[in-house]
Amino acid sequence: MFKTKLHQTITVYDVFTKYQDTLDLRLIKAAELTKKKIRSPEVERPGLALAGYLKGHVPARVLLFGRVEIEYLNDLHKNLRSERLQGLLSKKNPFVIIGDGLEAPPELQDMCQQLAIPLMGSTQETMHLFNQLTTILGDEFSPYVSCHGTLVETFGLGLLIQGDSSIGKSEAALGLIERGHRLISDDIVRIKKREGGYLEGYGPELTRHLLEIRGIGIINVAHMYGAVCVSAKQRIDLIVKLEEWDDTHFYDRVGLEEKYYDILGVKVLHHILPVKPGRDVILLLETIILNHRLKGMGYHSAKEFNVKLLETIAKREKERKVLH
Amino acid sequence: MRLTAVAKVRNRLGLHIRPATAIVKMLQGFRSQVYFTVRGQTINAKSIMSLLVLAAQKNAKINIVVEGEDAEIVMEKLLKGFENEFGE
Numbered sequence: 001m002f003k004t005k006l007h008q009t010i011t012v013y014d015v016f017t018k019y020q021d022t023l024d025l026r027l028i029k030a031a032e033l034t035k036k037k038i039r040s041p042e043v044e045r046p047g048l049a050l051a052g053y054l055k056g057h058v059p060a061r062v063l064l065f066g067r068v069e070i071e072y073l074n075d076l077h078k079n080l081r082s083e084r085l086q087g088l089l090s091k092k093n094p095f096v097i098i099g100d101g102l103e104a105p106p107e108l109q110d111m112c113q114q115l116a117i118p119l120m121g122s123t124q125e126t127m128h129l130f131n132q133l134t135t136i137l138g139d140e141f142s143p144y145v146s147c148h149g150t151l152v153e154t155f156g157l158g159l160l161i162q163g164d165s166s167i168g169k170s171e172a173a174l175g176l177i178e179r180g181h182r183l184i185s186d187d188i189v190r191i192k193k194r195e196g197g198y199l200e201g202y203g204p205e206l207t208r209h210l211l212e213i214r215g216i217g218i219i220n221v222a223h224m225y226g227a228v229c230v231s232a233k234q235r236i237d238l239i240v241k242l243e244e245w246d247d248t249h250f251y252d253r254v255g256l257e258e259k260y261y262d263i264l265g266v267k268v269l270h271h272i273l274p275v276k277p278g279r280d281v282i283l284l285l286e287t288i289i290l291n292h293r294l295k296g297m298g299y300h301s302a303k304e305f306n307v308k309l310l311e312t313i314a315k316r317e318k319e320r321k322v323l324h
Numbered sequence: 325m326r327l328t329a330v331a332k333v334r335n336r337l338g339l340h341i342r343p344a345t346a347i348v349k350m351l352q353g354f355r356s357q358v359y360f361t362v363r364g365q366t367i368n369a370k371s372i373m374s375l376l377v378l379a380a381q382k383n384a385k386i387n388i389v390v391e392g393e394d395a396e397i398v399m400e401k402l403l404k405g406f407e408n409e410f411g412e
Binding site for chain 2: 212
């Protein structure tokens with residue numbers, strides 16, 4: 001069901017164009033900008049390395065120079081400055097960035113040019129820049145899988161509808177949208193594992209807001225039902241697999257057992273919902289979600305009923321003993 | 325049975341709505357699972373939207389995987405389809 005696990009490779013150019021406005025970036029030296037690849041999501045403020053301590057130094061990290069680093073460099077003697085920069089920088093550095101709108105020392109500029117390391121500047125505060133860069137690179141590097149299914153936000157929870165082609169995933173999504181829920185993606189859902197150990201689903205930009213309904217064709221639900229019925233991404237809370245009704249299969253009748261599906265090491269609750277004419281799939285999906293919410297609030301219908309049943313049996317047993 | 329092959333998109337405009345529809349129509353009724361992979365992205369070839377997401381241009385190489393009891397005939401039809409540009 002979850003076939004591909006893709007590893008992201010991003011170039012410095014991708015990061016620069018995508019986050020130029022967010023990070024307020026400007027290019028100082030654009031050497032090898034389009035070719036240079038980022039291989040590690042780590043950002044480093046090279047204080048210790050500039051002081052000459054290079055033990056355990058990782059060259060594949062993004063280097064961020066703040067006020068302290070730049071002032072320290074400027075305080076050094078010209079020769080020593082070049083020497084320290086030579087120790088720190090190598091062709092493996094993806095890019096160097098200077099925060100606080102500071103000027104890059106000429107030696108740093110020359111060395112970046114020489115070693116073909118893109119050099120950028122930002123007017124943003126260094127600490128803020130550090131946090132933002134860490135989050136951005138963490139996001140870009142987080143593993144993702146692609147799966148066949150439809151993701152809908154229902155009562156605030158992310159519901160991933162799966163099942164074979166033509167089982168009625170898109171029709172179910174359309175029904176849910178009509179009832180005020182939101183479409184995230186139809187047909188292809190990309191799932192990323194986020195910091196904090198949860199899964200987030202989103203769709204390819206090309207087919208965003210589109211649904212393919214057999215007999216009608218491709219429709220844009222954002223245009224049809226308004227912007228309120230779509231959303232770009234959503235945390236995935238549970239998976240429902242739609243299946244053709246099989247008389248020989250024993251379906252869950254009480255809901256005491258819970259099954260989980262493992263995606264990227266995160267366990268997600270998994271239901272199988274048999275479909276046949278006369279079963280209102282949309283209502284059933286809403287009920288699954290509401291029941292899931294109720295469980296989240298500490299009330300488990302099947303378990304509560306079981307407790308009540310056991311109590312009644314125990315009471316009868318006691319009465320029987322008293323009578324005999 | 326599991327068969328794999330590589331096909332090239334010959335259609336001038338790439339894999340747009342018409343050829344994608346032809347592929348889905350062709351695969352309809354066959355029991356095999358069919359997957360296309362382009363640029364590291366694998367999709368279910370029985371779904372139009374998935375095929376369109378590939379946005380495969382002319383001369384793009386498509387890795388085809390067919391899995392199932394009727395894989396042989398499905399693969400043959402697919403390769404022939406790519407060859408004749410899906411009737412375009």
